[in-house]
Amino acid sequence: MTGARKPQGDGLSEAEAIERAKQGDAEAFEVLYNLHKRRVYSLCLRMTANTAEAEDLSQEAFLQLFRKIGTFRGESAFSTWLHRMAVNVVLMRLRKKGLSVVPLEETMETDEESPKKEPGAQDPSLAGAVDRLELQRAVEALPPGYRTIFVLHDIEGFEHNEIADMVGCSIGNSKSQLHKARMKLRDSLRTSRAAKAEKP
Amino acid sequence: MTCAEFQQVLPEMLEGDRNTEHAAHLASCSACSDLISDLKAISEAARQLRALDEPSPRVWNSLEIELRREGLIRQPQREPALVPSRARRPWAWMVPVAAVLLVGFGIIVYQRGSDQQAEMAKNQAPVAPAVAVLPASNVSPSHRSDDDRQLLEAVGTRSPETRAQYAVDLNHVNAYIQDAEQSAQSDPNDEDAQQSLLNAYDQRAMLYQMALDRSLP
Numbered sequence A: 001m002t003g004a005r006k007p008q009g010d011g012l013s014e015a016e017a018i019e020r021a022k023q024g025d026a027e028a029f030e031v032l033y034n035l036h037k038r039r040v041y042s043l044c045l046r047m048t049a050n051t052a053e054a055e056d057l058s059q060e061a062f063l064q065l066f067r068k069i070g071t072f073r074g075e076s077a078f079s080t081w082l083h084r085m086a087v088n089v090v091l092m093r094l095r096k097k098g099l100s101v102v103p104l105e106e107t108m109e110t111d112e113e114s115p116k117k118e119p120g121a122q123d124p125s126l127a128g129a130v131d132r133l134e135l136q137r138a139v140e141a142l143p144p145g146y147r148t149i150f151v152l153h154d155i156e157g158f159e160h161n162e163i164a165d166m167v168g169c170s171i172g173n174s175k176s177q178l179h180k181a182r183m184k185l186r187d188s189l190r191t192s193r194a195a196k197a198e199k200p
Numbered sequence B: 001m002t003c004a005e006f007q008q009v010l011p012e013m014l015e016g017d018r019n020t021e022h023a024a025h026l027a028s029c030s031a032c033s034d035l036i037s038d039l040k041a042i043s044e045a046a047r048q049l050r051a052l053d054e055p056s057p058r059v060w061n062s063l064e065i066e067l068r069r070e071g072l073i074r075q076p077q078r079e080p081a082l083v084p085s086r087a088r089r090p091w092a093w094m095v096p097v098a099a100v101l102l103v104g105f106g107i108i109v110y111q112r113g114s115d116q117q118a119e120m121a122k123n124q125a126p127v128a129p130a131v132a133v134l135p136a137s138n139v140s141p142s143h144r145s146d147d148d149r150q151l152l153e154a155v156g157t158r159s160p161e162t163r164a165q166y167a168v169d170l171n172h173v174n175a176y177i178q179d180a181e182q183s184a185q186s187d188p189n190d191e192d193a194q195q196s197l198l199n200a201y202d203q204r205a206m207l208y209q210m211a212l213d214r215s216l217p
Protein backbone atom coordinates (compact mmCIF):
# COMPACT_ATOMS: atom_id res chain seq x y z
CA MET A 1 0.00 0.00 0.00
CA THR A 2 2.79 2.42 0.84
CA GLY A 3 4.37 3.02 -2.53
CA ALA A 4 7.08 5.56 -3.19
CA ARG A 5 6.23 8.91 -1.67
CA LYS A 6 5.47 11.48 -4.27
CA PRO A 7 6.43 15.00 -3.36
CA GLN A 8 3.51 16.75 -5.04
CA GLY A 9 -0.03 16.57 -3.74
CA ASP A 10 -1.49 15.91 -7.15
CA GLY A 11 0.42 12.66 -7.30
CA LEU A 12 -1.11 11.31 -4.10
CA SER A 13 -3.41 8.36 -4.56
CA GLU A 14 -6.74 8.52 -2.81
CA ALA A 15 -5.70 5.85 -0.32
CA GLU A 16 -2.49 7.73 0.49
CA ALA A 17 -4.40 10.96 0.82
CA ILE A 18 -6.87 9.37 3.24
CA GLU A 19 -4.05 8.07 5.42
CA ARG A 20 -2.28 11.42 5.39
CA ALA A 21 -5.48 13.31 6.10
CA LYS A 22 -5.89 11.21 9.23
CA GLN A 23 -2.57 12.68 10.34
CA GLY A 24 -3.89 16.21 9.84
CA ASP A 25 -2.10 16.89 6.58
CA ALA A 26 -3.57 19.97 4.86
CA GLU A 27 -2.45 18.95 1.40
CA ALA A 28 -4.08 15.52 1.72
CA PHE A 29 -7.42 17.08 2.56
CA GLU A 30 -7.13 19.30 -0.47
CA VAL A 31 -6.34 16.32 -2.69
CA LEU A 32 -9.44 14.49 -1.45
CA TYR A 33 -11.50 17.61 -1.92
CA ASN A 34 -10.25 18.13 -5.47
CA LEU A 35 -10.93 14.52 -6.41
CA HIS A 36 -14.59 14.78 -5.47
CA LYS A 37 -15.58 18.44 -5.51
CA ARG A 38 -17.26 18.45 -8.93
CA ARG A 39 -19.40 15.44 -8.25
CA VAL A 40 -20.50 16.62 -4.83
CA TYR A 41 -21.08 20.22 -5.85
CA SER A 42 -23.00 19.27 -9.00
CA LEU A 43 -25.18 16.94 -6.98
CA CYS A 44 -25.99 19.73 -4.51
CA LEU A 45 -26.58 22.19 -7.32
CA ARG A 46 -28.94 19.87 -9.23
CA MET A 47 -30.91 19.08 -6.07
CA THR A 48 -31.28 22.69 -4.90
CA ALA A 49 -31.00 24.65 -8.17
CA ASN A 50 -29.26 27.35 -6.12
CA THR A 51 -25.56 28.19 -6.32
CA ALA A 52 -25.11 29.68 -2.86
CA GLU A 53 -26.95 26.82 -1.24
CA ALA A 54 -25.02 24.25 -3.24
CA GLU A 55 -21.72 25.77 -2.08
CA ASP A 56 -22.86 25.73 1.49
CA LEU A 57 -24.09 22.15 1.29
CA SER A 58 -20.93 20.93 -0.43
CA GLN A 59 -18.86 22.43 2.34
CA GLU A 60 -21.08 20.78 4.92
CA ALA A 61 -20.89 17.37 3.23
CA PHE A 62 -17.09 17.43 3.04
CA LEU A 63 -16.84 18.70 6.58
CA GLN A 64 -19.01 15.91 7.94
CA LEU A 65 -16.96 13.39 6.02
CA PHE A 66 -13.60 14.79 7.09
CA ARG A 67 -14.68 14.79 10.72
CA LYS A 68 -15.11 11.04 10.45
CA ILE A 69 -12.10 10.32 8.33
CA GLY A 70 -10.25 8.81 11.29
CA THR A 71 -12.74 5.95 11.31
CA PHE A 72 -12.47 5.27 7.58
CA ARG A 73 -10.94 2.02 6.32
CA GLY A 74 -10.26 1.14 2.71
CA GLU A 75 -10.33 3.18 -0.43
CA SER A 76 -13.04 1.77 -2.64
CA ALA A 77 -15.98 2.86 -0.54
CA PHE A 78 -14.75 6.39 0.00
CA SER A 79 -16.66 8.02 -2.85
CA THR A 80 -19.80 6.00 -2.09
CA TRP A 81 -19.57 7.18 1.48
CA LEU A 82 -19.09 10.78 0.41
CA HIS A 83 -21.94 10.80 -2.09
CA ARG A 84 -24.34 9.31 0.42
CA MET A 85 -23.23 11.89 2.92
CA ALA A 86 -23.86 14.65 0.39
CA VAL A 87 -27.33 13.32 -0.40
CA ASN A 88 -28.20 13.16 3.28
CA VAL A 89 -26.96 16.67 3.89
CA VAL A 90 -29.06 17.98 1.00
CA LEU A 91 -32.17 16.03 1.96
CA MET A 92 -31.90 17.29 5.52
CA ARG A 93 -31.71 20.86 4.27
CA LEU A 94 -34.69 20.40 1.96
CA ARG A 95 -36.74 18.92 4.78
CA LYS A 96 -35.78 21.78 7.06
CA LYS A 97 -37.06 24.19 4.45
CA GLY A 98 -40.32 22.29 4.31
CA LEU A 99 -39.81 21.21 0.71
CA SER A 100 -41.16 17.84 -0.27
CA VAL A 101 -38.36 15.35 -0.50
CA VAL A 102 -40.58 12.35 -0.84
CA PRO A 103 -42.43 12.54 -4.12
CA LEU A 104 -46.15 12.91 -3.78
CA GLU A 105 -48.07 9.64 -3.85
CA GLU A 106 -50.38 8.72 -6.71
CA THR A 107 -53.42 10.26 -5.07
CA MET A 108 -51.90 13.73 -5.25
CA GLU A 109 -51.64 13.41 -8.99
CA THR A 110 -54.02 16.20 -10.00
CA ASP A 111 -52.79 18.65 -7.40
CA GLU A 112 -50.52 20.89 -9.47
CA GLU A 113 -50.08 24.51 -8.51
CA SER A 114 -49.19 25.71 -11.96
CA PRO A 115 -51.63 25.16 -14.79
CA LYS A 116 -50.15 22.33 -16.75
CA LYS A 117 -49.48 23.07 -20.34
CA GLU A 118 -49.93 19.95 -22.37
CA PRO A 119 -47.61 19.97 -25.31
CA GLY A 120 -49.67 20.30 -28.42
CA ALA A 121 -49.66 17.73 -31.14
CA GLN A 122 -47.69 20.19 -33.23
CA ASP A 123 -44.89 20.35 -30.64
CA PRO A 124 -41.86 18.61 -32.05
CA SER A 125 -40.78 15.26 -30.72
CA LEU A 126 -37.33 15.39 -29.17
CA ALA A 127 -36.25 13.09 -31.97
CA GLY A 128 -34.33 11.03 -29.47
CA ALA A 129 -31.79 13.79 -28.80
CA VAL A 130 -31.52 15.99 -25.74
CA ASP A 131 -29.03 18.76 -25.22
CA ARG A 132 -27.23 18.82 -21.89
CA LEU A 133 -27.97 22.47 -21.14
CA GLU A 134 -31.62 22.36 -22.07
CA LEU A 135 -32.02 19.31 -19.86
CA GLN A 136 -30.22 21.11 -17.03
CA ARG A 137 -32.71 23.96 -17.20
CA ALA A 138 -35.67 21.61 -17.34
CA VAL A 139 -34.40 19.69 -14.29
CA GLU A 140 -34.08 22.93 -12.35
CA ALA A 141 -37.71 23.71 -13.13
CA LEU A 142 -39.01 20.35 -11.85
CA PRO A 143 -40.95 20.36 -8.58
CA PRO A 144 -38.51 19.39 -5.77
CA GLY A 145 -39.93 15.91 -5.12
CA TYR A 146 -39.62 14.82 -8.74
CA ARG A 147 -36.28 16.53 -9.05
CA THR A 148 -34.86 14.58 -6.12
CA ILE A 149 -35.74 11.21 -7.61
CA PHE A 150 -34.60 12.12 -11.10
CA VAL A 151 -31.27 13.51 -9.89
CA LEU A 152 -30.60 10.54 -7.65
CA HIS A 153 -31.51 7.90 -10.23
CA ASP A 154 -30.79 9.20 -13.70
CA ILE A 155 -27.99 11.64 -12.93
CA GLU A 156 -26.26 10.13 -9.91
CA GLY A 157 -26.97 6.51 -10.72
CA PHE A 158 -28.44 5.35 -7.41
CA GLU A 159 -30.69 2.27 -7.50
CA HIS A 160 -34.36 2.49 -6.56
CA ASN A 161 -33.82 0.57 -3.34
CA GLU A 162 -31.07 2.96 -2.30
CA ILE A 163 -33.25 5.94 -3.14
CA ALA A 164 -36.21 4.52 -1.24
CA ASP A 165 -33.90 4.10 1.72
CA MET A 166 -32.40 7.59 1.61
CA VAL A 167 -35.57 9.45 0.78
CA GLY A 168 -37.91 7.39 2.90
CA CYS A 169 -40.42 6.16 0.34
CA SER A 170 -41.33 2.79 -1.17
CA ILE A 171 -39.39 1.34 -4.08
CA GLY A 172 -42.56 1.36 -6.15
CA ASN A 173 -43.06 5.02 -5.40
CA SER A 174 -39.51 5.81 -6.41
CA LYS A 175 -40.05 4.01 -9.71
CA SER A 176 -43.35 5.60 -10.57
CA GLN A 177 -42.16 9.08 -9.60
CA LEU A 178 -39.07 8.67 -11.73
CA HIS A 179 -41.27 7.87 -14.68
CA LYS A 180 -43.42 10.92 -14.03
CA ALA A 181 -40.36 13.09 -13.67
CA ARG A 182 -39.09 11.93 -17.07
CA MET A 183 -42.52 12.55 -18.61
CA LYS A 184 -42.59 16.04 -17.14
CA LEU A 185 -39.12 16.72 -18.46
CA ARG A 186 -40.18 15.56 -21.89
CA ASP A 187 -43.20 17.85 -21.83
CA SER A 188 -41.17 20.84 -20.76
CA LEU A 189 -38.42 20.12 -23.30
CA ARG A 190 -40.96 19.85 -26.08
CA THR A 191 -42.71 23.00 -24.99
CA SER A 192 -39.50 24.98 -24.84
CA ARG A 193 -38.40 23.67 -28.22
CA ALA A 194 -41.72 24.67 -29.72
CA ALA A 195 -41.38 28.14 -28.18
CA LYS A 196 -37.88 28.43 -29.60
CA ALA A 197 -39.07 27.35 -33.02
CA GLU A 198 -41.69 30.11 -33.05
CA LYS A 199 -39.06 32.80 -32.65
CA PRO A 200 -37.53 34.00 -35.91
CA MET B 1 -53.60 -2.53 -27.45
CA THR B 2 -54.35 1.21 -27.28
CA CYS B 3 -51.82 3.98 -26.66
CA ALA B 4 -53.31 4.57 -23.20
CA GLU B 5 -52.92 0.91 -22.32
CA PHE B 6 -49.42 0.90 -23.69
CA GLN B 7 -48.40 3.94 -21.70
CA GLN B 8 -49.90 2.43 -18.58
CA VAL B 9 -47.34 -0.38 -18.68
CA LEU B 10 -44.55 1.78 -19.99
CA PRO B 11 -42.52 2.06 -16.74
CA GLU B 12 -42.29 -1.73 -16.37
CA MET B 13 -41.61 -2.06 -20.06
CA LEU B 14 -38.70 0.33 -19.90
CA GLU B 15 -37.21 -1.91 -17.25
CA GLY B 16 -37.14 -4.69 -19.80
CA ASP B 17 -40.51 -6.31 -19.14
CA ARG B 18 -41.63 -6.59 -22.77
CA ASN B 19 -44.02 -8.99 -24.51
CA THR B 20 -45.14 -9.51 -28.11
CA GLU B 21 -48.22 -7.35 -27.65
CA HIS B 22 -46.03 -4.40 -26.62
CA ALA B 23 -43.70 -4.99 -29.52
CA ALA B 24 -46.59 -5.08 -31.95
CA HIS B 25 -47.95 -1.77 -30.70
CA LEU B 26 -44.53 -0.15 -30.80
CA ALA B 27 -44.00 -1.25 -34.37
CA SER B 28 -47.31 0.22 -35.49
CA CYS B 29 -47.46 3.43 -33.38
CA SER B 30 -45.02 6.24 -34.05
CA ALA B 31 -46.32 8.35 -31.12
CA CYS B 32 -45.43 5.64 -28.63
CA SER B 33 -42.10 4.78 -30.21
CA ASP B 34 -41.21 8.52 -30.22
CA LEU B 35 -42.14 8.66 -26.57
CA ILE B 36 -39.84 5.78 -25.76
CA SER B 37 -36.89 7.17 -27.64
CA ASP B 38 -37.41 10.59 -25.99
CA LEU B 39 -37.45 9.08 -22.51
CA LYS B 40 -34.30 7.15 -23.29
CA ALA B 41 -32.63 10.27 -24.62
CA ILE B 42 -33.53 12.14 -21.43
CA SER B 43 -32.07 9.38 -19.27
CA GLU B 44 -28.89 9.26 -21.32
CA ALA B 45 -28.40 13.04 -21.34
CA ALA B 46 -28.90 13.00 -17.56
CA ARG B 47 -25.62 11.20 -17.05
CA GLN B 48 -23.79 14.13 -18.60
CA LEU B 49 -25.05 16.35 -15.81
CA ARG B 50 -23.07 14.36 -13.27
CA ALA B 51 -20.01 16.26 -12.02
CA LEU B 52 -20.77 18.94 -14.59
CA ASP B 53 -20.09 22.00 -12.45
CA GLU B 54 -16.99 23.31 -10.75
CA PRO B 55 -17.50 24.86 -7.32
CA SER B 56 -16.09 28.30 -6.59
CA PRO B 57 -12.68 28.29 -4.86
CA ARG B 58 -14.33 29.87 -1.84
CA VAL B 59 -15.84 26.48 -0.95
CA TRP B 60 -12.41 24.99 -0.32
CA ASN B 61 -11.28 28.18 1.35
CA SER B 62 -14.02 28.15 3.96
CA LEU B 63 -13.67 24.42 4.33
CA GLU B 64 -9.97 24.76 5.03
CA ILE B 65 -10.60 27.49 7.59
CA GLU B 66 -13.08 25.25 9.34
CA LEU B 67 -10.77 22.21 9.22
CA ARG B 68 -8.03 24.27 10.84
CA ARG B 69 -10.37 25.68 13.40
CA GLU B 70 -11.50 22.20 14.38
CA GLY B 71 -7.93 20.94 14.50
CA LEU B 72 -8.45 18.40 11.71
CA ILE B 73 -5.67 20.06 9.76
CA ARG B 74 -2.82 20.02 12.20
CA GLN B 75 0.38 20.86 10.43
CA PRO B 76 1.15 23.16 7.55
CA GLN B 77 2.50 21.50 4.46
CA ARG B 78 6.07 22.65 3.96
CA GLU B 79 8.83 21.23 1.88
CA PRO B 80 11.34 24.05 1.87
CA ALA B 81 14.04 22.10 0.06
CA LEU B 82 11.95 22.10 -3.09
CA VAL B 83 11.54 25.83 -3.15
CA PRO B 84 13.91 28.32 -4.69
CA SER B 85 14.72 31.02 -2.18
CA ARG B 86 13.63 33.84 -4.50
CA ALA B 87 10.15 32.42 -4.60
CA ARG B 88 9.97 32.46 -0.85
CA ARG B 89 11.15 35.99 -0.32
CA PRO B 90 7.85 37.79 -0.95
CA TRP B 91 6.40 35.86 1.95
CA ALA B 92 9.03 36.52 4.56
CA TRP B 93 7.19 39.54 5.97
CA MET B 94 4.10 37.46 6.48
CA VAL B 95 5.66 35.29 9.15
CA PRO B 96 5.75 38.04 11.79
CA VAL B 97 2.36 39.39 10.69
CA ALA B 98 0.71 36.02 11.07
CA ALA B 99 2.50 35.55 14.37
CA VAL B 100 1.33 38.93 15.64
CA LEU B 101 -2.21 38.21 14.58
CA LEU B 102 -2.15 34.86 16.32
CA VAL B 103 -0.50 36.31 19.42
CA GLY B 104 -3.03 39.11 19.42
CA PHE B 105 -5.73 36.55 19.27
CA GLY B 106 -4.06 34.68 22.11
CA ILE B 107 -3.92 37.82 24.26
CA ILE B 108 -7.59 38.43 23.66
CA VAL B 109 -8.49 34.89 24.54
CA TYR B 110 -6.27 34.99 27.61
CA GLN B 111 -7.67 38.35 28.68
CA ARG B 112 -11.12 37.04 28.12
CA GLY B 113 -10.43 33.88 30.07
CA SER B 114 -9.29 35.80 33.14
CA ASP B 115 -12.19 38.17 32.77
CA GLN B 116 -14.55 35.29 32.76
CA GLN B 117 -13.01 33.96 35.93
CA ALA B 118 -13.31 37.36 37.54
CA GLU B 119 -16.84 37.56 36.30
CA MET B 120 -17.66 34.20 37.77
CA ALA B 121 -16.30 35.41 41.08
CA LYS B 122 -18.23 38.65 41.11
CA ASN B 123 -21.04 37.46 38.91
CA GLN B 124 -22.19 40.96 37.99
CA ALA B 125 -18.88 42.44 36.88
CA PRO B 126 -18.86 43.49 33.22
CA VAL B 127 -16.62 41.62 30.82
CA ALA B 128 -13.70 43.78 29.75
CA PRO B 129 -14.15 44.48 26.07
CA ALA B 130 -11.83 42.61 23.75
CA VAL B 131 -11.31 45.83 21.82
CA ALA B 132 -9.29 47.14 24.76
CA VAL B 133 -6.29 45.11 23.65
CA LEU B 134 -6.58 46.15 20.03
CA PRO B 135 -3.72 48.63 19.84
CA ALA B 136 -1.35 46.02 21.25
CA SER B 137 -2.38 43.43 18.69
CA ASN B 138 -1.51 45.49 15.67
CA VAL B 139 -4.85 45.22 13.91
CA SER B 140 -5.89 48.84 13.61
CA PRO B 141 -7.66 49.53 10.31
CA SER B 142 -4.66 51.27 8.75
CA HIS B 143 -2.31 48.44 9.70
CA ARG B 144 -4.84 46.06 8.35
CA SER B 145 -5.00 47.60 4.92
CA ASP B 146 -1.19 47.78 4.66
CA ASP B 147 -0.88 44.16 5.60
CA ASP B 148 -3.66 43.17 3.24
CA ARG B 149 -2.06 44.99 0.34
CA GLN B 150 1.18 43.13 0.93
CA LEU B 151 -0.60 39.83 1.29
CA LEU B 152 -2.45 40.34 -1.97
CA GLU B 153 0.73 41.32 -3.77
CA ALA B 154 2.42 38.22 -2.49
CA VAL B 155 -0.41 35.81 -3.34
CA GLY B 156 -0.77 37.58 -6.67
CA THR B 157 2.58 36.14 -7.68
CA ARG B 158 0.93 32.72 -7.69
CA SER B 159 -2.09 33.49 -9.83
CA PRO B 160 -4.60 36.29 -10.40
CA GLU B 161 -7.38 33.92 -9.31
CA THR B 162 -5.72 33.30 -5.97
CA ARG B 163 -5.30 37.02 -5.50
CA ALA B 164 -8.95 37.67 -6.33
CA GLN B 165 -10.05 34.97 -3.92
CA TYR B 166 -7.96 36.35 -1.09
CA ALA B 167 -9.23 39.86 -1.83
CA VAL B 168 -12.81 38.65 -1.45
CA ASP B 169 -11.98 36.74 1.72
CA LEU B 170 -10.16 39.69 3.24
CA ASN B 171 -13.06 42.00 2.41
CA HIS B 172 -15.44 39.64 4.12
CA VAL B 173 -13.35 39.17 7.19
CA ASN B 174 -12.58 42.89 7.51
CA ALA B 175 -16.25 43.76 7.20
CA TYR B 176 -16.94 41.11 9.81
CA ILE B 177 -14.32 42.63 12.12
CA GLN B 178 -15.71 46.11 11.60
CA ASP B 179 -19.25 45.01 12.42
CA ALA B 180 -18.07 43.04 15.40
CA GLU B 181 -15.97 45.93 16.70
CA GLN B 182 -18.89 48.27 16.43
CA SER B 183 -21.27 46.08 18.34
CA ALA B 184 -18.59 45.21 20.89
CA GLN B 185 -17.88 48.88 21.46
CA SER B 186 -21.50 49.91 21.64
CA ASP B 187 -22.18 47.34 24.31
CA PRO B 188 -19.08 46.07 26.11
CA ASN B 189 -21.23 43.70 28.17
CA ASP B 190 -22.64 41.93 25.16
CA GLU B 191 -21.17 38.44 25.35
CA ASP B 192 -22.19 37.55 21.81
CA ALA B 193 -20.60 40.65 20.37
CA GLN B 194 -17.35 39.84 22.16
CA GLN B 195 -17.47 36.30 20.88
CA SER B 196 -18.10 37.49 17.31
CA LEU B 197 -15.15 39.80 17.55
CA LEU B 198 -12.91 36.98 18.67
CA ASN B 199 -14.18 34.82 15.84
CA ALA B 200 -13.54 37.61 13.39
CA TYR B 201 -9.92 38.08 14.53
CA ASP B 202 -9.51 34.35 14.46
CA GLN B 203 -10.67 34.14 10.86
CA ARG B 204 -8.33 36.89 9.82
CA ALA B 205 -5.40 35.22 11.53
CA MET B 206 -6.41 31.99 9.82
CA LEU B 207 -6.38 33.63 6.39
CA TYR B 208 -2.85 34.86 6.96
CA GLN B 209 -1.78 31.50 8.23
CA MET B 210 -3.21 29.87 5.12
CA ALA B 211 -1.47 32.31 2.84
CA LEU B 212 1.73 31.65 4.70
CA ASP B 213 1.36 27.87 4.51
CA ARG B 214 0.81 28.18 0.82
CA SER B 215 3.69 30.51 0.25
CA LEU B 216 5.46 27.67 -1.45
CA PRO B 217 4.43 27.06 -5.02
Ligand SMILES: [Zn+2]
Residues within 6 Å of the ligand: B002, B003, B004, B006, B025, B029, B030, B031, B032, B033
Ligand atom coordinates in the same frame (compact mmCIF):
# COMPACT_ATOMS: atom_id res chain seq x y z
ZN1 LIG C 1 -49.31 4.25 -29.20
